[in-house]
Amino acid sequence: MRILGIDPGLRVTGFGLVECEGSRTHYVASGTIKTDSLANGDLPGRLKLIFEGVREVVARYEPSASAVEIVFVNVNPQSTLLLGQARGAALAALVSAGLPVAEYTALQMKKAVVGHGQAKKEQVQAMVARLLGLSAPPGKDAADALGIAMCCAQAGAMQARIAAVTPLARRAHAQYARGRSY
Template sequence: MTVLGIDPGYAIVGYGVVEMKGNRFRTLEHGAVTTRAGVDFNRRLEIIFDGVQDILTRCRPDAVSVEKLYFSNNKTTGIGVAEARGVILLAAQKAGVPVFEYTPVQVKLAVTGYGKALKPQVMEMTRRLLCLKEVPKPDDTADALAVAICHCQASGTALRRFLR
């Protein structure tokens, strides 16, 4: 199974493509779709859509795994991220790839075994599970790989059926 994990944003969209065979993971590709501050927001959304569409075409994943939004203090930023997330979901829909969504707690639990793990712990376990020499940068890329691992861990299990 090949999964495209995405950490949504409008400045940086982290992505990671992970293949799972048996209980082994392999990173096929990872990186970020970036947009510059000051660029018209509609243009930024177009760049994100085109970038994700390109990744979907190139990597042909079996599933897309996206982190659910978590609103904390800044609602304005959250709205922008939600709009970026919308074009990401649209790109997956147009490519005919099923989308699965996971909360940050679910991702932490799948990667570290502890739903309240700290970000450095998640990043280090992601690095270890994928046998990478170092934690991918930017952090959004490492987060996206963790989201992909989460779906690989959950798919085909009672957990996956429960999360639908």
């Protein structure tokens, strides 16, 4: 299975692809989609570049699944809204290409890759390089995207193991109103 990880950003969107063979994860490719060539006020143009860039990566590497980092709330609400729009452009590109999309927080990714959720960017870069056998650490945005893809690979493998042991079914006895369960 080939998984595409996306670390959305309005100026720089990272992407990373890993391939899973059993419990082994191998590096395929990584990089960034940059929108710095456009003016700061050209939001529609930046979103278009992100959309087209993600679609180009999907067409070139043909992943079978994708994972995107969930946006966290910044101190500045305007920054959070802009980041959410960049994330939306990436999600739209993935969904329009027919890919299933999983979503993970930065905390989940850092726990999966480094072992604790408070890891710094440099630690994520170093561990991604080490786990994938890279000669040098990838850039920060590409490392985060590779980490998201690796997190998805680990979660998918765990869900497959659980499903093999026991049927996954919704609990009827522990439901709240409107279908929510604990």
